[in-house]
Amino acid sequence: MPSRAPACPDPAGAAPRGPGPKQRPGERPGDRRRRRLAVLAGGLLVALVATGGTWLVGHSGLSALEAQTLDWRFRLRGPIPPAPQIAVVTLDERSLGAAGGWPPRRGALAEAVERLHAAGAKAILLDLLLEQPETTLPEGMKAQLSALRRLLPDGSPGAAALDRLTATSEGDQRLRRAIAAAGDVVLPFALSFDRSGRSAAPGGALRDRAVARLSGLSGDQPAALSLHPGRLTLPEPSLLAAAAGLGHALVLLSGDGRPRRQLAALGIDGEFYLSAALEAVRLFEGGGPAEIDFGRGILLDGRTIPTDRQLGVLVNHTGADYPAWSFADLLAGKVPDAAFAGRLVVVGASAAVAGRGFATPYAANEPGHLLQAAIIDDALTGRFLKRGPLVVGLDLVLALAGGLLALAAGLALRPTLALPAVLLLLLAGFGAAYLLLVEERLWLGVLVPSAAVLAGGVWGATVQALAELARRRRVERERANLSRYFSPSLVETLAGRPDGPIARQQDAAVLFVDLVGFTARAEALPPERSLAELRRFHGLVEEAVFAEDGTLDKFLGDGALATFGVPDPRDDDAAHALAAARRIAEAAAAWRAEDPEAPAVAVGVHHGRLFLGDVGGRRRFEFTVIGDTVNVASRLEGLSRKVGAVILASDACVARARAAGPAGTAATEGFEALAPQPLRGRAEPVALWAWGRVQGAAAGATAST
Structure with missing residues (x-):
């Protein structure tokens, strides 16, 4: 039989040990790199x-x-308080009668400007395109004649005739006088682009209104700052001449059709014009010139409007409920002067009247003049968004x-x-x-x-x-491997345990078992028969050990080493070890009953202190038990032949089993006490107990109950 307490491959497939980077619990070689x-x-x-x-x-x-x-x-933020300097006059549906329909009559607009001026408005943004003079001609004919007039040179007989035919009405003249008298009215102009690439010349009337100066730009001017519109829609010349300010009404829409970014100013053929909203702010702040500084934005009398490189601003939609008055109530004198005194007043039409509005975070169809009010609000309060x-x-x-x-x-x-x-x-x-x-x-x-x-x-x-x-x-x-060596109850404990060396002392029971005379017997048997008998022996040992919650440490050729209480010791480990030994002996007896030539077994059991841990080198190391307890159990198994017993247990093991209670008492039933026997490596004889003794064997051994 091989020497006792040999090493076997670690059934859990543990990793090689040795110098290397510190690993996390459960980490395998290569895990850290991965x-x-x-x-x-x-x-x-x-x-x-x-x-x-x-x-x-x-x-x-x-x-x-x-x-x-x-x-x-x-929308999560909700509306914020409006700037107190802003007031709104809306030409709503109920104002159409007082305004003379849509578009409103110039006389009605003139009266509105006169009342606002008289009330002390500091600036007025008339957010309406007043391109055509007001005449008694039908709208379709008036548009056709205006288009024809643009094709004729000034001073020609045809141009003079068309001018007389489309001469301004009394309402136009009154509106011109009201605008001029107020001295603070801003009118918008529009521009559009077509695919032909042709440019509509701004003309002297528009160039005279270019109030923004350019500075802070080194190198070539960005192309986006010098537009070439296909068409300009300017106020009627007499109204344009009378207005204190002129600003563009271009509304930029993002990809989803919402007005988030607007042009604070734009360049047309090298001249720069503020938006109608910022032109109104300029007049409200005193009417000084605007300066475009591409490093900072647009400067208005010390106020900075932050812009991007294309002179755009991000509108901080306020959702504010501006003080708003109906156009009809204004004309009827129902609005107190205090509502407009010292304020910047925005006059425009509701979306239902004008036929168009814009989707904003707070409204699905917001009128254009309220968008202008929001831009004015941002400029006066400095609340433009930053991006x-x-x-x-x-x-x-x-x-x-x-x-x-x-x-x-x-x-x-x-x-x-x-x-x-x-x-x-x-x-x-x-x-x-x-x-x-x-x-x-x-x-x-x-x-x-x-x-x-x-x-x-x-x-x-x-x-x-x-x-x-x-x-x-x-x-x-690991569990599959462990299940071949450990009891099922311990497989879950050991499977997936943290890697790394294990080394500790503990109490446990150790069982050695061997097939008596199998080495000599195997020489006379065919290899297939020898292997079959060896497998049957291993099977009965495995079944017995696992049935008693033991750990099958290793097979040793025609022998085996099992432990009870590894890795977690219990009070009844010795009882389980003796019970497993009896199971093995009984299974071997049943085998011999079937085949009288089958080999007998010899079992040695001891309980005591042992060392539990991993042993081996860098490339191969094993989980096993070593120490005096293991050596004693091995020698007891060898001594069992001399005393004629199937199982030979130490007195320490039997005493420990009986102390465990009824289970231990049952496990020790049938054991006979023997006279102390000397063991190699022990100075004093060891008290022993035998089970399954052969009559007359080992003379000198003393039997007792």
Whole structure:
């Protein structure tokens, strides 16, 4: 029989030991490198989503979706108090009678301007296109004659005849006088573009109204700042001459048809014109010249209107309920002068009357003059939104930070915790974007940071899930291996245990069993018969050990080593060891009953202190037990032949079993006490107990109950 307490391959497939980087519990060779690669790949993914998403939002239809998130924030914020300097007069449906229908009669408009001036209005924006003179001709004929007049040179007989035919009415003359007398009226002009690329010359009347000076621009002027419209729609010449200010009424619509960004000023053939809203602010602030500084924005008497490089501003829709009065009530004298005194008054038509409105965060069909009021409000209060290169850069930084945090959460936390962590990051990002909009008027993006957070979180959770799946598969393989050596009750404890060396002392019971004379017998048997008998022996040992919650440490050729109480000791370990020994002996007896030539078994059992741990070198190490207790059990198994017993147990083992209660008493039933016997390596004889003794064997041994 082989020497006792030999080593066998670790059934759990443990990893080689030796110098190397510190590993996490349960980590296998290569896991750390794979984890680093996964983190690097996740970081690259987050960076790609953050940078690529930032570019896409700025150069694709995703910007419309980002703008929708801005509208959500506006609605969450709710309306804000309006600037107190603004008042509104609306030509609504009930005002059509007083205004003489649509378009309103010039005399009615003149009366409105006169009343506002008399009430002390500081500036008036008449947000109506007054291109054609008012005549008694039908509208269709009037438009045709006006188009014909533009084709004729000034001073020609035909032009003079058309001028007389379309001469201004008394209403036009009255409106001209009212505008001139007020000295603070702003009229809008419109421009449009066609595909021919032709340009409508602004003419001297428009050029005279170019109030913005250009500064702060080095190099060539951006092409977007010098437009060439196909058509200009200017106020009627006499009204244009009388107006104190002229501003463009171009409304820019984003991809979803909403007016979020507007041009504070635009260039036409090298001359710059403010928007009608900012022209009204200029007059309201004193009428000084405007200066365009491409490094800062538009300067109006010390007030800075921040713009982008194309002179655009982002409208901070207030949703405010401006003090508004009906055009009919104004003409009827029902509005007190205090409603307009010292204010900038915006006069326009409702969407139902004008036939067109604009979708804003707070209204599905907001009239154009209320959009002008919102721009005026932003200019007077300095509440324009900010989204320049620095804010876009902040978007990128937040996207990277959020994505990496989500990646870390996905990699470090269990899925049940990683998902709430990612959701918290998303909510934190939206909350930060909302607070910065409310407090600092910053338009931070939420799409790209959210996409980066989701990408990082999903990647981290996927890597974590794959690692967990690999770990479970590894544990299943370990469990399958362990189930061949350990009792089922211990397989779950040992499977998937943290890697690394185990070394400790503990009490346990040790059982050695051997087939008596099998080596000599095997020489006379065919190999197939020898292997079959050996397998049957291993099977009965395995069944007996596992039935008593033992650990099958290893097979030793025609023998086996089993432990009870490894790795977790219990009070009844000795009882289980003796019960397992009896099961083995009884199974062997049944085998010999079937085949009288079958080999007998010899079993030795001892309980005591032993060393439990991993032994071996760098490439191969094993989990086993060593120490004096193991040696005594091995020698008891060898001594059993001399005393003529099937099972030979130490007195320490039997005493320990009986102390465990009824189960131990049952396990020790039938054992006979023997006279103490000397054992190699022991200075004093060892008290022994035998079970299944052969009569007359081992003379000198004393039997007792």
